[in-house]
Amino acid sequence: MGLKSLPKQFHQPLEERFSExxxxxxxxxxxxxxxxxxxxxxxxxxxxxxxxxGFFQIVNHGVPLEVLERVKEATHRFFAxxxxxxxxxxxxxxPTNKVRLGSSFVPLVEKALEWKDFLSLFYGxxxxxxxxxxxxxxDETLEYMKSSEVLIRRLMHVLVKGLxxxxxxxxxxxxxxxxxxxxxxxxxxxxxxxxxxxxGRHSDISTFTILxxxxxxxxxxxxxxxNDWIHVAPISxxxxxxxxxxxxxxxxxxxxxxxxxxxxxxxxxxxxxCPFPEVLANGEKPLYKPVLCADYSRHFYTKAHDGKKxxxxxxxxxx
Numbered sequence: 001m002g003l004k005s006l007p008k009q010f011h012q013p014l015e016e017r018f019s020e021x022x023x024x025x026x027x028x029x030x031x032x033x034x035x036x037x038x039x040x041x042x043x044x045x046x047x048x049x050x051x052x053x054g055f056f057q058i059v060n061h062g063v064p065l066e067v068l069e070r071v072k073e074a075t076h077r078f079f080a081x082x083x084x085x086x087x088x089x090x091x092x093x094x095p096t097n098k099v100r101l102g103s104s105f106v107p108l109v110e111k112a113l114e115w116k117d118f119l120s121l122f123y124g125x126x127x128x129x130x131x132x133x134x135x136x137x138x139d140e141t142l143e144y145m146k147s148s149e150v151l152i153r154r155l156m157h158v159l160v161k162g163l164x165x166x167x168x169x170x171x172x173x174x175x176x177x178x179x180x181x182x183x184x185x186x187x188x189x190x191x192x193x194x195x196x197x198x199x200g201r202h203s204d205i206s207t208f209t210i211l212x213x214x215x216x217x218x219x220x221x222x223x224x225x226x227n228d229w230i231h232v233a234p235i236s237x238x239x240x241x242x243x244x245x246x247x248x249x250x251x252x253x254x255x256x257x258x259x260x261x262x263x264x265x266x267x268x269x270x271x272x273x274c275p276f277p278e279v280l281a282n283g284e285k286p287l288y289k290p291v292l293c294a295d296y297s298r299h300f301y302t303k304a305h306d307g308k309k310x311x312x313x314x315x316x317x318x319x
Contacts (some may be wrong), residue, residue, distance in 0.1 A: 048160035178268025206244035
């Protein structure tokens, strides 16, 4: 649109604006080489990172680099489409709730809008994907999702084994890996970036999220609950793993989620989120009550990215 100044509705409150002064120098999230999946050292690094950081970056993960490049190119192609073409996939016009073009997060409840556009693609079936996903990015996004499947299951195996869960049976499978969603996120050039944010501080409701950055960067992770942030510098061919609320609940708080083109690995809506019995086997007190995933998701999508913890919805008392 050739805007010379940022429209008022995107002006974030002072406390939500990002400042370079808040970034910690010489600090980075763990970087893990996944070349040898069977190594106990690799498994320990993953579990330690999940427990102490909630975020880690991986290389040599098994997802072909050309697949990552193709999905990035497809994202650029979609957002380069004419506005009237993209508008076919807006909430008002999309023929299915599994494909949605949006701007900001929950505009109706946000005090200030986020400076981004996103295309959210839920995977239901091959038939739905073929019929409804945008042709300009459908094949590349589906290829990215399928190519990540081995990585997803290996990560899940390592993470639950670290919680003394011996195997993922047919009951736990939908609780951990029940659904997939890919968001293609686009952050346009901004005339006044100091006044707004691309995405507000938040955590994800997923079991875990896989993030793919382009070479521009801009992802920041908050360490613990303080006011300091860590810049996650792009590393060519890497993926970033973010522990979500669901896995924090199932680990009874042992694995930590943190505020932060993601691929979401979610429980099924009918799954009950609660700590694994194996985690509580030694008498550990449960920190979270059983919650239906659909109820948790409904709560998540009715609040803005305001930094308030969605996970409080499942907490037992104060801790």
